[in-house]
Amino acid sequence: MRVLNLIEVYIYEVTRRLPEKTRKDIALELKSTIEDMLPDNYSEEDIKHVLAKLGSPEKLASSYKDKPNYLIGPQIYDTYMSTMKLVIPWAIGITLLVHFIDSIFVFNSDEALLPAITTFLITTISNIISVVLQVLFWITLSFIIVERTGGLKVKIMPEWTPEDLNHVRIIPKEKDIPFTEILLSLIGTAFLAVVYFNADRLAGIYQTTENGKLTFIMPIFNQETLLAFWPIIIALLIIQIAFIIYKWKLRKWTIPLAIVNLIVTVISTITVIVMAKTPNLLNVEIFSYFADVLNMSTLKITVLSNKIIMISIIILVITNIFDIYNSFRKAKI
Amino acid sequence: MSSLLHTFTTEIRRGTLTLAVLSQLKTPQYGYSLAQRLEAAGITIEQSTLYPLLRRLEKQDLVTSNWDTSESRPRKYYVISEYGNEIYTQLKKEWDTLTLELDALLKGDEGIELD
Numbered sequence: 001m002r003v004l005n006l007i008e009v010y011i012y013e014v015t016r017r018l019p020e021k022t023r024k025d026i027a028l029e030l031k032s033t034i035e036d037m038l039p040d041n042y043s044e045e046d047i048k049h050v051l052a053k054l055g056s057p058e059k060l061a062s063s064y065k066d067k068p069n070y071l072i073g074p075q076i077y078d079t080y081m082s083t084m085k086l087v088i089p090w091a092i093g094i095t096l097l098v099h100f101i102d103s104i105f106v107f108n109s110d111e112a113l114l115p116a117i118t119t120f121l122i123t124t125i126s127n128i129i130s131v132v133l134q135v136l137f138w139i140t141l142s143f144i145i146v147e148r149t150g151g152l153k154v155k156i157m158p159e160w161t162p163e164d165l166n167h168v169r170i171i172p173k174e175k176d177i178p179f180t181e182i183l184l185s186l187i188g189t190a191f192l193a194v195v196y197f198n199a200d201r202l203a204g205i206y207q208t209t210e211n212g213k214l215t216f217i218m219p220i221f222n223q224e225t226l227l228a229f230w231p232i233i234i235a236l237l238i239i240q241i242a243f244i245i246y247k248w249k250l251r252k253w254t255i256p257l258a259i260v261n262l263i264v265t266v267i268s269t270i271t272v273i274v275m276a277k278t279p280n281l282l283n284v285e286i287f288s289y290f291a292d293v294l295n296m297s298t299l300k301i302t303v304l305s306n307k308i309i310m311i312s313i314i315i316l317v318i319t320n321i322f323d324i325y326n327s328f329r330k331a332k333i
Numbered sequence: 334m335s336s337l338l339h340t341f342t343t344e345i346r347r348g349t350l351t352l353a354v355l356s357q358l359k360t361p362q363y364g365y366s367l368a369q370r371l372e373a374a375g376i377t378i379e380q381s382t383l384y385p386l387l388r389r390l391e392k393q394d395l396v397t398s399n400w401d402t403s404e405s406r407p408r409k410y411y412v413i414s415e416y417g418n419e420i421y422t423q424l425k426k427e428w429d430t431l432t433l434e435l436d437a438l439l440k441g442d443e444g445i446e447l448d
Contacts, residue, residue: 032363
Protein backbone atom coordinates (compact mmCIF):
# COMPACT_ATOMS: atom_id res chain seq x y z
CA MET A 1 0.00 0.00 0.00
CA ARG A 2 1.36 3.43 -0.92
CA VAL A 3 2.56 5.35 2.08
CA LEU A 4 0.12 8.24 1.79
CA ASN A 5 -2.81 5.90 1.28
CA LEU A 6 -2.34 4.39 4.72
CA ILE A 7 -3.35 7.67 6.34
CA GLU A 8 -6.26 8.16 3.96
CA VAL A 9 -7.54 4.66 4.61
CA TYR A 10 -7.32 5.16 8.36
CA ILE A 11 -9.23 8.44 8.21
CA TYR A 12 -11.81 6.79 5.98
CA GLU A 13 -12.22 3.94 8.45
CA VAL A 14 -12.81 6.34 11.32
CA THR A 15 -15.11 8.80 9.59
CA ARG A 16 -17.33 6.36 7.77
CA ARG A 17 -18.69 5.39 11.17
CA LEU A 18 -19.61 8.97 11.97
CA PRO A 19 -22.66 11.02 11.00
CA GLU A 20 -22.35 12.83 7.69
CA LYS A 21 -22.63 16.27 9.23
CA THR A 22 -19.36 16.15 11.13
CA ARG A 23 -17.51 13.79 8.81
CA LYS A 24 -15.56 16.30 6.74
CA ASP A 25 -14.57 18.41 9.72
CA ILE A 26 -13.32 15.48 11.78
CA ALA A 27 -11.51 14.03 8.77
CA LEU A 28 -9.64 17.25 8.15
CA GLU A 29 -8.74 17.72 11.81
CA LEU A 30 -7.62 14.11 12.09
CA LYS A 31 -5.44 14.43 9.01
CA SER A 32 -3.66 17.52 10.27
CA THR A 33 -3.18 15.92 13.69
CA ILE A 34 -1.62 12.84 12.17
CA GLU A 35 0.68 14.96 10.08
CA ASP A 36 1.61 16.96 13.17
CA MET A 37 2.48 13.76 14.98
CA LEU A 38 4.79 12.59 12.16
CA PRO A 39 8.45 13.58 11.96
CA ASP A 40 9.64 15.61 8.96
CA ASN A 41 10.80 12.82 6.73
CA TYR A 42 8.47 10.10 7.76
CA SER A 43 8.54 6.52 6.69
CA GLU A 44 5.83 3.93 6.57
CA GLU A 45 7.05 2.69 9.96
CA ASP A 46 6.50 6.14 11.45
CA ILE A 47 2.97 6.25 10.07
CA LYS A 48 2.15 2.87 11.50
CA HIS A 49 3.56 3.95 14.84
CA VAL A 50 1.36 7.05 14.93
CA LEU A 51 -1.74 5.19 13.82
CA ALA A 52 -1.15 2.56 16.47
CA LYS A 53 -0.99 5.37 19.01
CA LEU A 54 -4.34 6.70 17.82
CA GLY A 55 -5.90 3.29 18.24
CA SER A 56 -8.51 1.29 16.45
CA PRO A 57 -10.70 3.36 14.09
CA GLU A 58 -13.80 1.85 15.61
CA LYS A 59 -12.86 2.93 19.12
CA LEU A 60 -11.82 6.39 17.96
CA ALA A 61 -15.08 6.84 16.09
CA SER A 62 -17.20 5.75 19.03
CA SER A 63 -15.41 8.21 21.33
CA TYR A 64 -16.63 11.01 19.03
CA LYS A 65 -20.19 9.86 19.38
CA ASP A 66 -22.46 11.49 21.88
CA LYS A 67 -24.72 8.51 22.16
CA PRO A 68 -24.55 6.62 25.46
CA ASN A 69 -22.88 3.23 25.69
CA TYR A 70 -25.90 1.46 27.11
CA LEU A 71 -29.42 0.56 25.98
CA ILE A 72 -31.20 1.34 29.21
CA GLY A 73 -29.38 3.78 31.45
CA PRO A 74 -29.07 3.89 35.23
CA GLN A 75 -31.64 6.67 35.57
CA ILE A 76 -34.55 4.78 34.10
CA TYR A 77 -33.36 1.26 34.87
CA ASP A 78 -35.25 1.09 38.17
CA THR A 79 -38.44 2.25 36.48
CA TYR A 80 -37.86 -0.38 33.80
CA MET A 81 -37.54 -3.13 36.38
CA SER A 82 -40.59 -2.10 38.38
CA THR A 83 -42.65 -1.85 35.19
CA MET A 84 -41.66 -5.40 34.31
CA LYS A 85 -42.50 -6.71 37.76
CA LEU A 86 -45.86 -5.01 37.57
CA VAL A 87 -46.92 -6.02 34.08
CA ILE A 88 -45.71 -9.59 33.69
CA PRO A 89 -47.77 -11.20 36.50
CA TRP A 90 -50.88 -9.47 35.17
CA ALA A 91 -50.13 -10.61 31.62
CA ILE A 92 -49.75 -14.19 32.79
CA GLY A 93 -52.86 -14.01 34.95
CA ILE A 94 -55.06 -12.58 32.22
CA THR A 95 -53.83 -15.12 29.67
CA LEU A 96 -54.59 -17.93 32.11
CA LEU A 97 -58.04 -16.59 32.88
CA VAL A 98 -58.97 -16.10 29.24
CA HIS A 99 -57.82 -19.58 28.33
CA PHE A 100 -59.62 -21.13 31.26
CA ILE A 101 -62.94 -19.46 30.45
CA ASP A 102 -62.54 -20.21 26.78
CA SER A 103 -61.85 -23.88 27.39
CA ILE A 104 -64.93 -24.21 29.61
CA PHE A 105 -67.13 -22.92 26.81
CA VAL A 106 -65.45 -24.95 24.14
CA PHE A 107 -65.45 -28.17 26.13
CA ASN A 108 -67.35 -30.98 24.56
CA SER A 109 -68.70 -33.09 27.39
CA ASP A 110 -68.56 -36.23 25.34
CA GLU A 111 -64.82 -36.44 25.21
CA ALA A 112 -62.74 -37.80 28.04
CA LEU A 113 -61.61 -35.20 30.49
CA LEU A 114 -57.97 -36.13 30.99
CA PRO A 115 -56.77 -35.66 27.41
CA ALA A 116 -58.79 -32.46 27.25
CA ILE A 117 -57.06 -31.17 30.37
CA THR A 118 -53.68 -32.13 28.99
CA THR A 119 -54.34 -30.20 25.79
CA PHE A 120 -55.57 -27.25 27.81
CA LEU A 121 -52.38 -27.21 29.89
CA ILE A 122 -50.12 -27.48 26.88
CA THR A 123 -51.78 -24.73 24.89
CA THR A 124 -52.06 -22.48 27.91
CA ILE A 125 -48.41 -22.84 28.84
CA SER A 126 -47.20 -22.21 25.31
CA ASN A 127 -49.45 -19.17 25.07
CA ILE A 128 -48.24 -17.83 28.38
CA ILE A 129 -44.65 -18.16 27.15
CA SER A 130 -45.36 -16.26 23.96
CA VAL A 131 -47.30 -13.57 25.82
CA VAL A 132 -44.44 -13.09 28.28
CA LEU A 133 -41.93 -12.86 25.43
CA GLN A 134 -44.04 -10.22 23.72
CA VAL A 135 -44.38 -8.20 26.91
CA LEU A 136 -40.62 -8.42 27.55
CA PHE A 137 -39.83 -7.29 24.04
CA TRP A 138 -42.21 -4.34 23.82
CA ILE A 139 -41.45 -2.96 27.28
CA THR A 140 -37.70 -3.24 26.68
CA LEU A 141 -38.01 -1.62 23.27
CA SER A 142 -40.03 1.30 24.64
CA PHE A 143 -37.47 1.91 27.37
CA ILE A 144 -34.62 1.80 24.87
CA ILE A 145 -36.42 4.43 22.82
CA VAL A 146 -37.00 6.57 25.88
CA GLU A 147 -33.30 6.35 26.74
CA ARG A 148 -32.27 7.33 23.22
CA THR A 149 -34.61 10.30 23.11
CA GLY A 150 -33.51 11.88 26.32
CA GLY A 151 -34.93 9.90 29.19
CA LEU A 152 -38.06 10.15 31.25
CA LYS A 153 -38.52 13.32 33.22
CA VAL A 154 -41.69 12.02 34.81
CA LYS A 155 -41.57 9.98 38.00
CA ILE A 156 -43.69 6.87 37.81
CA MET A 157 -43.49 5.97 41.48
CA PRO A 158 -43.87 8.46 44.32
CA GLU A 159 -40.72 9.23 46.28
CA TRP A 160 -40.05 7.13 49.35
CA THR A 161 -40.46 8.81 52.74
CA PRO A 162 -39.89 7.39 56.22
CA GLU A 163 -43.70 7.29 56.61
CA ASP A 164 -43.68 4.31 54.25
CA LEU A 165 -42.04 2.24 56.96
CA ASN A 166 -45.37 2.17 58.77
CA HIS A 167 -46.68 -0.18 56.11
CA VAL A 168 -43.96 -2.78 56.62
CA ARG A 169 -44.74 -5.79 58.76
CA ILE A 170 -41.78 -7.85 59.82
CA ILE A 171 -42.68 -11.51 59.99
CA PRO A 172 -40.06 -14.12 60.77
CA LYS A 173 -39.65 -16.36 57.79
CA GLU A 174 -40.93 -19.52 59.44
CA LYS A 175 -44.05 -17.92 60.75
CA ASP A 176 -44.92 -16.27 57.49
CA ILE A 177 -47.55 -17.64 55.15
CA PRO A 178 -46.32 -16.76 51.66
CA PHE A 179 -48.81 -15.81 49.01
CA THR A 180 -47.78 -18.78 46.87
CA GLU A 181 -48.97 -21.10 49.61
CA ILE A 182 -52.38 -19.43 49.65
CA LEU A 183 -52.60 -19.59 45.88
CA LEU A 184 -51.60 -23.25 45.78
CA SER A 185 -54.14 -24.19 48.47
CA LEU A 186 -56.88 -22.42 46.53
CA ILE A 187 -55.93 -24.09 43.28
CA GLY A 188 -55.58 -27.44 45.03
CA THR A 189 -59.02 -27.13 46.62
CA ALA A 190 -60.62 -26.14 43.32
CA PHE A 191 -58.87 -29.01 41.59
CA LEU A 192 -60.06 -31.54 44.18
CA ALA A 193 -63.61 -30.24 43.92
CA VAL A 194 -63.60 -30.57 40.14
CA VAL A 195 -62.15 -34.07 40.29
CA TYR A 196 -64.58 -35.16 43.01
CA PHE A 197 -67.70 -34.19 41.16
CA ASN A 198 -66.40 -35.49 37.87
CA ALA A 199 -64.79 -38.58 39.28
CA ASP A 200 -66.79 -40.80 37.00
CA ARG A 201 -64.99 -39.33 34.06
CA LEU A 202 -61.65 -38.41 35.58
CA ALA A 203 -60.59 -40.66 38.43
CA GLY A 204 -60.35 -43.99 36.80
CA ILE A 205 -58.25 -46.56 35.08
CA TYR A 206 -56.55 -45.35 31.93
CA GLN A 207 -54.97 -47.30 29.15
CA THR A 208 -52.97 -46.22 26.14
CA THR A 209 -54.35 -47.59 22.90
CA GLU A 210 -52.31 -48.52 19.84
CA ASN A 211 -52.32 -45.03 18.41
CA GLY A 212 -50.97 -43.64 21.69
CA LYS A 213 -54.16 -42.01 22.88
CA LEU A 214 -55.16 -42.24 26.51
CA THR A 215 -58.55 -43.88 26.93
CA PHE A 216 -60.62 -44.04 30.04
CA ILE A 217 -61.59 -47.61 30.83
CA MET A 218 -63.70 -47.28 33.91
CA PRO A 219 -64.05 -45.07 37.00
CA ILE A 220 -62.58 -46.19 40.32
CA PHE A 221 -65.36 -44.84 42.49
CA ASN A 222 -69.04 -45.39 42.50
CA GLN A 223 -70.24 -41.99 41.54
CA GLU A 224 -73.64 -42.43 43.18
CA THR A 225 -72.01 -43.03 46.54
CA LEU A 226 -69.75 -40.04 46.04
CA LEU A 227 -72.65 -37.82 45.13
CA ALA A 228 -74.66 -38.99 48.10
CA PHE A 229 -72.22 -37.16 50.28
CA TRP A 230 -72.59 -33.91 48.42
CA PRO A 231 -73.96 -31.68 51.20
CA ILE A 232 -71.04 -32.58 53.45
CA ILE A 233 -68.54 -32.12 50.65
CA ILE A 234 -69.91 -28.70 49.73
CA ALA A 235 -69.84 -27.70 53.41
CA LEU A 236 -66.24 -28.88 53.68
CA LEU A 237 -65.30 -26.95 50.56
CA ILE A 238 -66.79 -23.77 51.90
CA ILE A 239 -65.02 -24.25 55.24
CA GLN A 240 -61.71 -24.86 53.42
CA ILE A 241 -62.03 -21.76 51.27
CA ALA A 242 -63.03 -19.65 54.25
CA PHE A 243 -60.03 -21.01 56.13
CA ILE A 244 -57.69 -20.16 53.25
CA ILE A 245 -59.04 -16.62 53.10
CA TYR A 246 -58.57 -16.30 56.86
CA LYS A 247 -54.98 -17.44 56.42
CA TRP A 248 -54.47 -14.84 53.71
CA LYS A 249 -55.80 -12.05 55.87
CA LEU A 250 -53.51 -12.95 58.76
CA ARG A 251 -50.38 -13.60 56.63
CA LYS A 252 -48.77 -15.40 59.54
CA TRP A 253 -49.37 -18.29 61.91
CA THR A 254 -51.04 -17.46 65.19
CA ILE A 255 -52.47 -19.67 67.94
CA PRO A 256 -56.10 -18.96 66.94
CA LEU A 257 -55.22 -19.80 63.34
CA ALA A 258 -53.55 -23.01 64.42
CA ILE A 259 -56.63 -23.98 66.42
CA VAL A 260 -58.88 -23.34 63.43
CA ASN A 261 -56.49 -25.40 61.32
CA LEU A 262 -56.83 -28.21 63.87
CA ILE A 263 -60.62 -28.13 63.75
CA VAL A 264 -60.78 -28.00 59.95
CA THR A 265 -58.29 -30.81 59.56
CA VAL A 266 -60.06 -33.00 62.10
CA ILE A 267 -63.43 -32.50 60.44
CA SER A 268 -62.13 -33.33 56.98
CA THR A 269 -60.17 -36.34 58.22
CA ILE A 270 -63.23 -37.76 59.99
CA THR A 271 -65.27 -37.22 56.83
CA VAL A 272 -62.70 -39.07 54.75
CA ILE A 273 -62.64 -41.98 57.23
CA VAL A 274 -66.43 -42.18 57.27
CA MET A 275 -66.51 -42.14 53.49
CA ALA A 276 -63.85 -44.81 53.27
CA LYS A 277 -65.92 -47.09 55.50
CA THR A 278 -69.08 -46.78 53.45
CA PRO A 279 -69.94 -49.82 51.47
CA ASN A 280 -70.25 -49.34 47.75
CA LEU A 281 -67.64 -46.62 47.65
CA LEU A 282 -65.71 -48.29 44.91
CA ASN A 283 -66.96 -49.22 41.50
CA VAL A 284 -67.81 -52.92 41.59
CA GLU A 285 -66.39 -53.51 38.15
CA ILE A 286 -62.82 -52.68 39.08
CA PHE A 287 -62.54 -55.79 41.21
CA SER A 288 -63.20 -58.08 38.31
CA TYR A 289 -61.01 -55.94 36.05
CA PHE A 290 -58.01 -56.20 38.32
CA ALA A 291 -58.70 -59.88 38.97
CA ASP A 292 -58.38 -60.39 35.23
CA VAL A 293 -55.33 -58.24 34.73
CA LEU A 294 -53.43 -59.49 37.76
CA ASN A 295 -54.62 -63.08 37.51
CA MET A 296 -55.89 -63.24 41.08
CA SER A 297 -59.23 -64.14 42.61
CA THR A 298 -61.79 -61.42 43.12
CA LEU A 299 -61.84 -62.12 46.83
CA LYS A 300 -58.11 -61.51 47.12
CA ILE A 301 -58.52 -58.27 45.25
CA THR A 302 -61.23 -57.12 47.62
CA VAL A 303 -59.10 -57.88 50.68
CA LEU A 304 -56.16 -56.13 49.05
CA SER A 305 -58.18 -53.06 48.27
CA ASN A 306 -59.40 -52.80 51.84
CA LYS A 307 -55.83 -52.98 53.07
CA ILE A 308 -54.84 -50.22 50.64
CA ILE A 309 -57.67 -48.05 51.91
CA MET A 310 -56.61 -48.62 55.54
CA ILE A 311 -53.00 -47.74 54.80
CA SER A 312 -54.04 -44.59 52.92
CA ILE A 313 -56.13 -43.47 55.86
CA ILE A 314 -53.25 -44.05 58.27
CA ILE A 315 -50.89 -42.06 56.04
CA LEU A 316 -53.47 -39.28 55.83
CA VAL A 317 -53.86 -39.14 59.60
CA ILE A 318 -50.11 -39.10 60.21
CA THR A 319 -49.57 -36.35 57.64
CA ASN A 320 -52.34 -34.30 59.20
CA ILE A 321 -50.91 -34.74 62.68
CA PHE A 322 -47.59 -33.41 61.41
CA ASP A 323 -49.35 -30.51 59.75
CA ILE A 324 -51.21 -29.61 62.93
CA TYR A 325 -48.03 -29.90 65.00
CA ASN A 326 -46.18 -27.65 62.54
CA SER A 327 -48.87 -25.02 62.56
CA PHE A 328 -48.75 -24.78 66.34
CA ARG A 329 -44.97 -24.66 66.30
CA LYS A 330 -44.99 -21.81 63.81
CA ALA A 331 -47.66 -20.01 65.80
CA LYS A 332 -45.47 -20.11 68.91
CA ILE A 333 -42.52 -18.39 67.18
CA MET B 334 0.51 0.40 39.32
CA SER B 335 -2.13 -2.08 40.43
CA SER B 336 -5.25 -2.04 38.29
CA LEU B 337 -7.46 -0.91 41.18
CA LEU B 338 -5.17 2.02 41.91
CA HIS B 339 -5.15 2.74 38.21
CA THR B 340 -8.95 3.00 38.05
CA PHE B 341 -9.02 5.43 40.97
CA THR B 342 -6.26 7.57 39.48
CA THR B 343 -8.01 7.62 36.10
CA GLU B 344 -11.21 8.69 37.81
CA ILE B 345 -9.49 11.66 39.47
CA ARG B 346 -7.77 12.67 36.24
CA ARG B 347 -10.98 12.40 34.24
CA GLY B 348 -12.70 14.74 36.66
CA THR B 349 -10.05 17.45 36.26
CA LEU B 350 -9.66 17.25 32.50
CA THR B 351 -12.13 20.00 31.58
CA LEU B 352 -10.46 22.40 34.00
CA ALA B 353 -7.01 21.59 32.63
CA VAL B 354 -8.08 22.02 29.01
CA LEU B 355 -9.95 25.28 29.59
CA SER B 356 -6.94 26.69 31.40
CA GLN B 357 -4.81 26.36 28.26
CA LEU B 358 -7.26 27.89 25.80
CA LYS B 359 -6.81 31.55 26.70
CA THR B 360 -4.81 31.72 23.48
CA PRO B 361 -5.96 29.82 20.38
CA GLN B 362 -4.62 26.29 20.26
CA TYR B 363 -5.07 23.44 17.86
CA GLY B 364 -5.53 19.86 19.08
CA TYR B 365 -1.94 18.79 18.81
CA SER B 366 -0.44 21.91 20.36
CA LEU B 367 -2.90 21.64 23.26
CA ALA B 368 -1.92 18.02 23.84
CA GLN B 369 1.73 19.05 23.91
CA ARG B 370 1.15 21.83 26.43
CA LEU B 371 -0.69 19.42 28.73
CA GLU B 372 2.09 16.86 28.34
CA ALA B 373 4.63 19.46 29.33
CA ALA B 374 2.70 19.88 32.57
CA GLY B 375 2.65 16.12 33.08
CA ILE B 376 -0.88 15.42 31.91
CA THR B 377 -0.93 12.71 29.24
CA ILE B 378 -4.14 12.75 27.31
CA GLU B 379 -5.18 10.46 24.46
CA GLN B 380 -6.34 11.83 21.16
CA SER B 381 -9.50 9.79 21.49
CA THR B 382 -10.27 11.75 24.67
CA LEU B 383 -9.05 15.21 23.74
CA TYR B 384 -10.78 15.80 20.41
CA PRO B 385 -14.24 14.64 21.45
CA LEU B 386 -13.83 16.74 24.60
CA LEU B 387 -13.03 19.83 22.52
CA ARG B 388 -16.10 19.21 20.34
CA ARG B 389 -18.27 18.83 23.43
CA LEU B 390 -16.93 22.06 24.92
CA GLU B 391 -17.74 23.77 21.66
CA LYS B 392 -21.26 22.35 21.74
CA GLN B 393 -21.62 23.70 25.26
CA ASP B 394 -20.50 27.15 24.03
CA LEU B 395 -17.45 27.17 26.26
CA VAL B 396 -14.99 27.39 23.36
CA THR B 397 -15.15 28.56 19.77
CA SER B 398 -13.31 27.07 16.84
CA ASN B 399 -12.14 28.23 13.44
CA TRP B 400 -10.10 26.78 10.65
CA ASP B 401 -6.81 28.43 9.82
CA THR B 402 -6.07 27.71 6.19
CA SER B 403 -3.32 30.32 5.84
CA GLU B 404 -0.48 27.83 6.38
CA SER B 405 0.39 24.77 4.33
CA ARG B 406 -1.38 22.56 6.81
CA PRO B 407 -5.00 23.54 7.62
CA ARG B 408 -5.54 23.54 11.37
CA LYS B 409 -8.61 23.84 13.55
CA TYR B 410 -7.96 26.31 16.35
CA TYR B 411 -9.93 26.40 19.60
CA VAL B 412 -10.13 29.34 21.96
CA ILE B 413 -12.11 29.92 25.15
CA SER B 414 -15.26 32.02 24.77
CA GLU B 415 -16.50 34.72 27.11
CA TYR B 416 -19.06 32.41 28.58
CA GLY B 417 -16.38 29.76 28.84
CA ASN B 418 -14.19 32.15 30.76
CA GLU B 419 -16.96 32.85 33.27
CA ILE B 420 -17.44 29.15 33.83
CA TYR B 421 -13.69 28.61 34.01
CA THR B 422 -13.23 31.26 36.70
CA GLN B 423 -15.96 29.76 38.84
CA LEU B 424 -14.69 26.26 38.25
CA LYS B 425 -11.21 27.35 39.30
CA LYS B 426 -12.68 28.75 42.56
CA GLU B 427 -14.44 25.45 43.18
CA TRP B 428 -11.19 23.64 42.61
CA ASP B 429 -9.34 25.84 45.10
CA THR B 430 -12.02 25.24 47.73
CA LEU B 431 -11.95 21.53 47.03
CA THR B 432 -8.19 21.24 47.40
CA LEU B 433 -8.30 23.18 50.67
CA GLU B 434 -10.99 20.89 52.05
CA LEU B 435 -9.21 17.79 50.90
CA ASP B 436 -5.87 19.00 52.23
CA ALA B 437 -7.42 19.58 55.64
CA LEU B 438 -8.84 16.07 55.65
CA LEU B 439 -5.63 14.47 54.51
CA LYS B 440 -3.43 16.51 56.88
CA GLY B 441 -5.78 15.73 59.73
CA ASP B 442 -5.39 12.06 58.98
CA GLU B 443 -1.61 12.39 59.03
CA GLY B 444 -1.82 14.11 62.39
CA ILE B 445 -3.62 11.13 63.91
CA GLU B 446 -1.09 8.74 62.39
CA LEU B 447 1.86 10.62 63.90
CA ASP B 448 0.39 10.22 67.35
